[in-house]
Amino acid sequence: xxxxxxxxxxxxxxxxxxxxxxxxxxxxxxxxxxxxxxxxxxxxxxxxxxxxxxxxxxxxxxxxxxxxxxxxxxxxxxxxxxxxxxxxxxxxxxxxxxxxxxxxxxxxxxxxxxxxxxxxxxxxxxxxxxxxxxxxxxxxxxxxxxxxxxxxxxxxxxxxxxxxxxxxxxxxxxxxxxxxxxxxxxxxxxxxxxxxxxxxxxxxxxxxxxxxxxxxxxxxxxxxxxxxxxxxxxxxxxxxxxxxxxxxxxxxxxxxxxxxxxxxxxxxxxxxxxxxxxxxxxxxxxxxxxxxxxxxxxxxxxxxxxxxxxxxxxxxxxxxxxxxxxxxxxxxxxx
Ligand code: ATP
Ligand code: LTN
Numbered sequence: 001x002x003x004x005x006x007x008x009x010x011x012x013x014x015x016x017x018x019x020x021x022x023x024x025x026x027x028x029x030x031x032x033x034x035x036x037x038x039x040x041x042x043x044x045x046x047x048x049x050x051x052x053x054x055x056x057x058x059x060x061x062x063x064x065x066x067x068x069x070x071x072x073x074x075x076x077x078x079x080x081x082x083x084x085x086x087x088x089x090x091x092x093x094x095x096x097x098x099x100x101x102x103x104x105x106x107x108x109x110x111x112x113x114x115x116x117x118x119x120x121x122x123x124x125x126x127x128x129x130x131x132x133x134x135x136x137x138x139x140x141x142x143x144x145x146x147x148x149x150x151x152x153x154x155x156x157x158x159x160x161x162x163x164x165x166x167x168x169x170x171x172x173x174x175x176x177x178x179x180x181x182x183x184x185x186x187x188x189x190x191x192x193x194x195x196x197x198x199x200x201x202x203x204x205x206x207x208x209x210x211x212x213x214x215x216x217x218x219x220x221x222x223x224x225x226x227x228x229x230x231x232x233x234x235x236x237x238x239x240x241x242x243x244x245x246x247x248x249x250x251x252x253x254x255x256x257x258x259x260x261x262x263x264x265x266x267x268x269x270x271x272x273x274x275x276x277x278x279x280x281x282x283x284x285x286x287x288x289x290x291x292x293x294x295x296x297x298x299x300x301x302x303x304x305x306x307x308x309x310x311x312x313x314x315x316x317x318x319x320x321x322x323x324x325x326x327x328x329x330x331x332x333x334x335x
Pocket of ligand 1: 014015016019025026027028029030150152153155188189190191192200201202203204205
């Protein structure tokens with residue numbers, strides 16, 4: 001049966017291939033993309049142009065991009081219905097980013113939390129790209145006239161500045177861009193490090209055991225959960241301010257099993273942290289096992305992956321160029 005794609009709402013999201021994907025990227029982002037995908041027209045990208053705001057080894061970057069495409073598919077994104085593409089293969093992203101950077105204020109960029117965090121961590125390389133990154137991210141989103149941008153909590157500020165830029169541009173030139181809304185999941189929007197539950201689980205985290213990667217083996221996952229930092233109380237209760245470690249584990253458990261916090265509290269009413277950590281570890285292992293196996297299988301078929309990202313770039317390029325042409329006309333570039 002033909003579906004009327006014209007009327008469908010649009011989703012765009014992306015992840016920087018700056019390292020191996022984590023349980024945080026999965027629960028905060030990709031899992032929700034897969035759940036929303038059947039109701040939207042979807043564009044999911046490997047944000048390699050964003051990744052080079054921090055120095056990357058070229059061979060590693062190339063391998064990480066391929067691994068990321070395989071993981072997107074393994075996590076349930078259907079390449080036949082979603083455009084899975086590599087950002088640098090759709091030149092409209094760089095082109096619109098330049099235009100939008102002329103409608104983005106120095107002051108608003110200076111307030112971005114990610115810029116402050118990353119420049120504190122990379123004092124020797126506080127480059128202009130790191131600073132103007134939100135204009136590129138706004139281009140990513142606005143090129144597709146996206147309605148919804150599913151991301152983890154840390155990216156909310158970037159979606160908000162994207163809305164401000166779009167409104168500013170529309171205010172000057174008339175309706176050009178759709179104003180997108182962030183989609184932040186109720187549970188799993190901010191998974192914390194297992195070793196430091198006050199810090200976000202992040203793929204560039206170097207502390208051993210803090211981060212679970214999507215391709216980690218069962219034994220390593222179980223060990224990391226057994227060693228997860230909790231507190232000196234005993235009850236499994238959701239209370240992020242006083243029990244950040246346990247609450248983080250509850251978020252993870254809830255997100256992978258679908259159980260509510262009350263159901264989890266009841267399940268572990270008369271049990272200790274040891275049993276709870278084991279249950280969380282096992283639930284995560286079962287969630288990640290098929291993803292790891294499918295990713296390994298896909299990585300053995302590089303030709304298939306190339307077909308997917310080529311077709312993805314073609315579909316994305318078509319939609320993106322439509323918006324870019326409109327923008328160029330509006331700002332007064334000769335056609
Ligand atoms: P980096 O360390 O390179 O900055 P990262 O691990 O913070 O990377 P991103 O690539 O920035 O992850 O994020 C990919 C997507 O996953 C974004 O939508 C982000 O909000 C989400 N995400 C990342 N980490 C987490 C987390 N710990 N909890 C929930 N969502 C997350
Ligand atoms: N900035 C995001 C990655 C990203 C993105 C996007 C997310 C780049 N472009 C467009 C949503 C929409 C990050 O660092 N995780």
